Amino acid sequence: MDVKFAKLSEKLTGGLIGNDFALYRSVFTIPLRIEPRDGEPYTLDTEDALRKDMELYVLAMEIHRITDISRDIITVIELASDWVEVTTVNTFFSHGKLAVEPFRTQFVLRDTEDGWRIGVVRSSLGHINWTLGRATIEQNAFRSQEPGKTSD
Numbered sequence: 001m002d003v004k005f006a007k008l009s010e011k012l013t014g015g016l017i018g019n020d021f022a023l024y025r026s027v028f029t030i031p032l033r034i035e036p037r038d039g040e041p042y043t044l045d046t047e048d049a050l051r052k053d054m055e056l057y058v059l060a061m062e063i064h065r066i067t068d069i070s071r072d073i074i075t076v077i078e079l080a081s082d083w084v085e086v087t088t089v090n091t092f093f094s095h096g097k098l099a100v101e102p103f104r105t106q107f108v109l110r111d112t113e114d115g116w117r118i119g120v121v122r123s124s125l126g127h128i129n130w131t132l133g134r135a136t137i138e139q140n141a142f143r144s145q146e147p148g149k150t151s152d
Contacts (some may be wrong), residue, residue, distance in 0.1 A: 001077060002073055003115050003146040004109075005076070005086045005107070005116075006049065006073075008027045008107075008109070008116065008117075008118065009088075011023050011024075011026055011027050012024065012027045012118075013068070013069045013071075015027070015054070016054070016057060016058060016061060016066070016069070017067070017069075019058050020098040021051055021054060024050075025047065025050060025051075027117060027118055028050060028117055028118050028119070028125065029064045029110055029112060029117045029118065029119040030044065030045065030046065030047060030050060030128070031043045031044060031045045032044040032050060032118070032119065032120075032121070033105075033119065033120040033121070034053075034120075034121050034123075034128060035120060035121065035122040036122075036123060036124070036127075036128035036129070037122065037123070037124055037125055038125045039125040039128060039129070048091070053131070053132075054132050056131060056132055057131045059117075060130055060131055061127075063136075064092075064094065064099060064100075064136075064137045065094040065095065065099070066092050066093070066094055066099055067093055067094055067096075068092075068093040068096075069090060069091070069092055069093070069132050070090070070091045070093070071089070071090050071105070072088060072089045072091075073087070073088055074087045074088060074089060074104070075087045079108070079132060081111075081112055082110060082111040083108065083109070083111075084108070084109045084116075084122060085106055085107070085108050085109075086106070086107045086108075086109060087104060087105070087106050087107075088104065088105050088106075088107065089102045089103070089104055090102060090104070090105050090123075090127075092104055092136050098140060099137060099138050100137050100140050100141060100142060101141055103123070103124045103126070103127055103142075104123075104124070105121065105122065105123040105124075106120075106121075106122040106123075107120070107121055107122075107126070108116060108120035108121075108122075124142070126141070126144075127142060128143025129142065129144065130142050133146075
């Protein structure tokens with residue numbers, strides 16, 4: 001599973017860095033469930049919703065000059081024969097320098113007729129808010145755009 005997730009992770013990063021929706025789309029199921037820790041979960045039910053979500057993510061990456069993302073696998077838990085949860089530590093870089101402190105994400109993968117795909121993403125509220133344009137990166141941390149609030 002490590003190798004399969006590594007390939008999905010490469011496609012995910014390639015889709016974001018290259019602003020390539022077809023590549024980005026190829027790693028997800030629809031519906032796709034997004035579950036920010038300490039925040040309200042939501043579901044992307046259509047390709048258009050996934051496209052809009054990706055566009056916001058790409059814009060956030062452009063604003064903060066994110067040039068690479070690494071996802072190091074910490075654990076792989078088989079939930080069922082066709083469901084696996086992969087926990088990663090994610091590191092965002094801007095031209096080789098750390099852009100934000102590493103953070104953990106869980107990806108729940110499902111074995112579909114098209115191969116393994118991501119069906120659920122659980123990540124920090126700060127990361128999810130940042131991808132939606134509701135947070136910024138300051139001093140290597142996600143920060144809410146509301147004065148005085150952090151988005152860790």
